[in-house]
Amino acid sequence: MLRSVFGKTIWERRIGLVWWVLGIAALAMLTVAFWPTLRDQPDLTEFLESLPPGLLALFGGADIDVLFTPAGFVSSRLYASIGPIMLIVFAISIGTRVVAGEEDRGTMDLLLAQPVTRTRIVIEGAAAMVVLVAVLAATLLAVLLATNPAFDLELTVTAVLAANVGVMLLAVLHGALALAVGGLTGNRAVTLGVATAVVVFGWFINGLAEVVDQLKPAQRVSPFHWFLQGSPLTNGFDWPANVLMALVATGLVAIAVWGFNRRDVAT
Amino acid sequence: MDAVIRTTGLTKYYGETRGVESLDLEVRSGEVFGFIGPNGAGKTTTLRLLLDLIRPTRGRIEVLGQDARTASLAIRRRVGYLPGELAMFATMTGYDLVRFFGALRGRDTARAAGNVAERLDLDLSRRIKDYSSGNRQKLALVQAFMHDPELLILDEPTNALDPLIQQEFYRMLDEVRDDGHSVFISSHVLPEVERVADRVGIIRHGTLVAVESIADLKARALRRIEFRFAAPLTDVNPFTQVPGVKSTAILDDGLVAQVVVEGPVDAVLKAAAGREVVSLVSHDGDLEEAFLSYYQAVPDAP
Known part of the structure; x- marks a missing residue:
């Protein structure tokens, strides 16, 4: 596997990836298994209705009626809160590692002593990040498709596929952001800080705008909004949103290439 | 080609901080050139400039007759580099690193790497994180030498090497010179340069103070x-x-x-x-x- 920067980036994650896959699979299974209980618990419905709408909105369920459909419930857990956050954290950790992390550890000098261009390091790192995130998204997909019949989720294959393509693009976008900040600065702490801030901001603004009308215009800059606005787990593919996320991610990788090529390698 | 490294008015500032100032340096083909100066004088800055890891504020750099910036990829194919601040991929074994870098160079360097490792008494099968600093330095030498480069750029290569291994390393440098290849080696240890170099450049406070042949210095000693x-x-x-x-x-x-x-x-x-x-x-x-x-x-x- 250690034949290229792409291979090395995946090689470095080979053990961590197993744990991520198990974690995502466990999360998906527990979430799905919880659905019949939730459906048959009127008390829980009352409890949820008593919660402040802002709190519910953050977890993707401002509308209680939607939350109590299988798609609404699964979407709120696996695609609006903990699920995408896990994928995003994974993507950001890889995006940070490729440039800023390598410089932080001091290994970039040795890598760049070999005949590889900085452009190639960024692009192969980005490609590896996409593949690794896709493995997690595929895990989520596999668990949902496998458990769907047993727990009466009534999800269509297209809808599950659409939601996973969407969540993967959402995570890749944030990983590409980390790559871009790393490419521009070469500073690992700054990279993690900026990427985390963007995730937190995007997530909160998207949730809060559901209940605070004044925030509606700001919601449009949130990648979470791009991904969730079309409710892919209910309505299937939202191609304009997917294309938008893919374009932004590509643009961020281009910025990473430009930024890394123009500056000194950090020590 | 008479010069393997030529810098003209090479100046590097990190913001306000001086790295090197108006450096005119020439390393001739086939020679071992020692680059001497105290810590902080600008040795590592100069070497990283040659590798295009950092970019000059002013001045020109030619390595192997080509522009260090625009032809960096072609240059790095023909150069072996040992960084001064050494850090390595800790989870790899020595073999992993050698294979990885060999693959990036597009050639099978496993056998050559094995030979160098044997001469330096290095066990490539162990994980880098379990290596002593001396062993890491040896591995860095292995990757610099393994593709038989025309030019070696070595930043304080004998750091952490024990004396017997240093002697073997000096013999390796002699062989490199016998093959007609060139070496640019930085050091703050004078006897080391006296042992290996044909000429020396002395850098102090970012400026090249003098360039002398070892023979002339000895005559004047x-x-x-x-x-x-x-x-x-x-x-x-x-x-x-x-x-x-x-x-x-x-x-x-x-x-x-x-x-x-x-x-x-x-x-x-x-x-x-x-x-x-x-x-x-x-x-x-x-x-x-x-x-x-x-x-x-x-x-x-x-």
Whole structure:
């Protein structure tokens, strides 16, 4: 596997990836298994209705009626809160590692002593990040498709596929952001800080705008909004949103290439 | 091609901080060039500029006849580099690193790497995180040498190497030179450069103070000779007027004379020849003193 920067980036994650896959699979299974209980618990419905709408909105369920459909419930857990956050954290950790992390550890000098261009390091790192995130998204997909019949989720294959393509693009976008900040600065702490801030901001603004009308215009800059606005787990593919996320991610990788090529390698 | 490295007016500032200033450096094809200076003088800055890891504020850099910036990829194919601040992929084994870098170079370097590792007494099968700092340094040497580069750029390569391995490393440098390849080696250890280099450049406070051939320096090196006579020298000091003598001292009630000489010692011996010499001790010309004469010429404060 250690034949290229792409291979090395995946090689470095080979053990961590197993744990991520198990974690995502466990999360998906527990979430799905919880659905019949939730459906048959009127008390829980009352409890949820008593919660402040802002709190519910953050977890993707401002509308209680939607939350109590299988798609609404699964979407709120696996695609609006903990699920995408896990994928995003994974993507950001890889995006940070490729440039800023390598410089932080001091290994970039040795890598760049070999005949590889900085452009190639960024692009192969980005490609590896996409593949690794896709493995997690595929895990989520596999668990949902496998458990769907047993727990009466009534999800269509297209809808599950659409939601996973969407969540993967959402995570890749944030990983590409980390790559871009790393490419521009070469500073690992700054990279993690900026990427985390963007995730937190995007997530909160998207949730809060559901209940605070004044925030509606700001919601449009949130990648979470791009991904969730079309409710892919209910309505299937939202191609304009997917294309938008893919374009932004590509643009961020281009910025990473430009930024890394123009500056000194950090020590 | 006469020069493998040529810099013209090379200047690097990190913001306000001086890295190197107006460096005009030439390393000739087939020579081992020692780059000497105290820590912080700008040695690592210069080497990283050659590798296009950092970019000059002003000036031009040519490596192997090509522009260091635009032709960096082609240059790095032909160069072996050992970084000064050494960090490695800790989870790889030595073999992993050698295979990975070999693949990036698009050639099978496993056998050559194995040979270098054997000479340096390095076990490639262990994980890098379990290596001592000496072993990491050896692995860094392996990756620099394994593709038989035309030019080696080595930043303080003998750091953390034990003396026996250093000797083997010096022999490897001799072989590189015998093959007609070139070496640019930085060091703050003078005897090391004296052992391996054909010429030396002295850098201080970011400026190139002097470039000298080792042979010239040796010819100019000061030698300290101590005579012990059977009978005391009375009133006259026979060495004061001898050509090449820098200083003399008469000790032990005139029984001992210490003479510091630059260059050949023949005239000094002849001056002593009229007397009965009990013993003679010669401290060999220390290049350190030859260097110090340069250092003292430069104001100490940056």
